[in-house]
Amino acid sequence: MARKDILLIRTHITLSAGGPVPPLGLLHIAGAIYKAFGEKYRVKIIDTGISEDPLAGLSAAMREIKPDIVGFSTLSCESSLMNDMAALVKQNKSDTLIIVGGAHATLAKERVLDNPHVDVVVYGEGDKTIVDLLAAVEEKTDPGCVKGIVYREQGKAALTEPQPLLQNLDSLTIPLHVWDLIDIYAYGRYSNWNGAQKEKYYIPAMSSRGCPFHCTFCRSKDNFGQQFRMRSAESFVEEIKSLSEKYHISEVHFFDDVFNLDKERVRNICALLKRTGHKWNLSFPNGLRADLMDDDVLTNLKKTGTYKIHYGIESASPRIQKMIKKELDLDKTLKTIRITVSKGIIASGYFILGFPTETREEIQRTVDFALKSPLDNAYFFKFTDFLGYQRAGHGAAGGPKEEDLHFFTTAGTAGGLSGDELNGIVMAAQQRFYLDIRRIARGFVTAPRKSLFAGNLLRIYALILLTFLLRKLRIPVKPPLNSPRHDRRR
Secondary structure, eight states, X not given: OOOEEEEEEEOOOOOSSOOOOOOHHHHHHHHHHHHHHGGGEEEEEEEGGGOSOHHHHHHXXXXXXXOSEEEEEOOXXXXXXXXXXXXXXXXXXXXXXXXXXXXXXXXXXXXXXXXXXXXXXXOSOOHHHHHHHHHHXXXXXXXXXXXXXXXXXXTEEEEOOOOOOOSOGGGGOOOGGGGGGSOGGGGGGSOOTTOSOSSSOOEEEOOEEOOOSOOTTOOHHHHHOXXXXXXXXXXHHHHHHHHHHHHTOOEEEEOOSSGXXXXXXXXXXXXXXXXXXXXXXXXXEEEEOGGGOOHHHHHHHHHHTEEEEEEEEEOSOHHHHHHTTOOOOHHHHXXXXXXXXXXXXXXXXXXXXXXXXXXXXXXXXXXXXXXXXXXXXXXXXXXXXXXXXXXXXXXXXXXXXXXXXXXXXXXXXXXXXXXXHHHHXXXXXXXXXXXXXXXXXXXXXXXXXXXXXXXHHHHHHHHHHHHHHHHHTTOOOOOOTTOSOOOOOO
8 A cells, every 4th residue: 555644633723811732632643543554654743723824834734745634633613714724625635535533523523524525523532433444444444334433424424333432541652753743842832721831841741531520511521431541650651751851841731631530640650750850840731620639649749840730610609510510629629729829839720600590699709719719820711502502503593603612702601691791700800810919929929930920910911901991992802813822920
């Protein structure tokens, strides 16, 4: 078989926060392809999050490598960009096989095939599915035998049974040479959910998949399931150590869904990291579960180099906690925040406002929790109705549009408040939180890079002032798409 070219594309649009991070998902896919097929395929990765002009970059890649297969990893709010890029691929090379995976593919499934340029949809974990699909294409066998895909059969979308979850996560180790498919240093120019970093560059890491909790607002379980599956501490730390030595980077950002579920495993990872002799800087921008934390785990994390932890809190209303099936212990959460801050670790909290049936009083209770807590950072998001989209479809009556499926949408809410009302509450909460003089002073003391802290603080105040003025003038405030950079205070 002649060697074929595969182009993997991570679509990314920068909203009002959360810049691009290295595309771990596509690196795992590329690693799986190399392990299964060796040199049969040449793989190239494009990340539109670090591209000045995604369509121009794609056109150049199409001319350069003329790929036989193009795979997209896409969020629902990025589906319009993916559709445009898929059309461009077919315009340049009509026989290219286009595969769409990622969160949007898993959420929308058959709907993705409404785009005539898309040939196959991969839903759920794609590591084994992509290998099975490529083998079926190579051998020209029935795609209906491939688990975890949606394809066209006699002009109609056909859904195959789900791919079983991978059990041996150590098999996901990404070969070192596969990391060369991205420029890991390029991501140091962008702020992700972590905010300000200790080092200029960082290594992205994911030591587990799956979350056993039942939070109704979170769709991660659609991709990774609710079975908590772990890489062995030894395999995981060896990979991180190898990457650190390859790129001379000692900062690691963890993107697990619930890294601290198994406390003994956390201790083992900390012990092995310390045994390497490296001076690590660790951060957890994806959010840990606060009521699972204790003093011993936080002490271990601190001694291993942890300087920042984000906690997913969502709501301070017991009724909402029960309704969304997170059922976080709020008293333990507040205690965990205090212990985290007392150890000199920067503590951040994620909150969601505007849940269905949520009252103004319940929203205010959540805002007050954040304000009265010793959190260093608080992020107030609007509820995103993914399930409403699944039920109603894109743009259907009563359902959100795909472009609004993100936490910064200015569209209406699923609760009893109007979009304008909730936007006003979010802005007021941000103003009150970040204009607290004591919080600013403590933030300056613990900031990993004080010059960056000061610059970001000025940017936040300028943004708050601008948004306030625009609201007073009744000019709609929309999050900037594809903005080159958005640094946050900490």
